[in-house]
Amino acid sequence: MTLFKVVCVLSLILIGNVGLSAKYTKAQGNSEPKLPGLNKNDEHRQEVEVSETPWRIIGRVQTNAGQKCTGFLISPRIVVTAAHCLWINKTKQFFAPQSVHFLLGYQRQKYKIASRVQQILPSEPYRQLMLSNKDNDIVSDRVYLLLPKDILPASGLVPLAKELPKENTAIWLGGYEQDRIEVVYVDKNCSIQKVIQIPNMPSKLFHSCQATYGSSGAPLFAKDSNGKWTIIGIQIAAYGNKAGGIAGSLIEAIHQ
Secondary structure, eight states, rough: OOOOEEEOSSSSOOOOSSSOOOTTOOOTTTTSSOOOBOOGGGGEEOOOOOTSSSSGEEEEEEEESEEEEEEEEETEEEEEEGGTTTEEETTTTOOOOEEEEEEETTTTTOSSSEOOOEEEEEEEHHHHEEEEEOOSSSSSSEEEEEEEEEEEEESOOOOBOOSSOOTTTEEEEOOOOOOGTTTEEEEEEEEEEEEEEHHHHHOEEEOOOOTTTTTTOOOEEEEEETTTTEEEEEEEEEESSSSSSSEEEEEEHHHH
């Protein structure tokens, strides 16, 4: 089964081969005529209001070079997004922090708050993977972006889940996708299909959510036993031939 990295719309710099096998392919601009991760015969994604819960923690991560992905707040000044969005394969480095910005609540060229990034804190397993050019798992594909100051009160955050989801757990997934890049476009009718735990690594979450280029770095939301929203993972890759994809859990990464 072919998997495509869910890289966002790129205007100037295209991230090329990063050493993953043919099983994982980076999307480059509009070169792929059929968007991965979607089922156009069962299109049920919808636009949501970014000021509402749980979407109010989401924003657009973008660089001065024109690259765009989805990101979300896990603290008043820390954003999580997919590492491959900010990795420059040619130099084997991440973008400089001063060239990266986070637009909280972005919607149709408006946003609640715009913030530059003060520091990029990459997942060390991902950095080592990129430097080695060896095939490896993709669940470590994440970076933490430290902002200069708080941009959302702690009371406005969505908590991280305290345990891994079970199979068939209902979830919501949405981000700034290539076919709706100006809004948060969401699949509310999907679920976790399989959970694979990996020693000393985030768990791999297989899901059925429709999401394509641009959703990299988006949070997976699920309700806990009390009916409260929680974050269970971060979107990483999409299936090339059907709806759904793979996310990496945030549970072990934060709670350990």
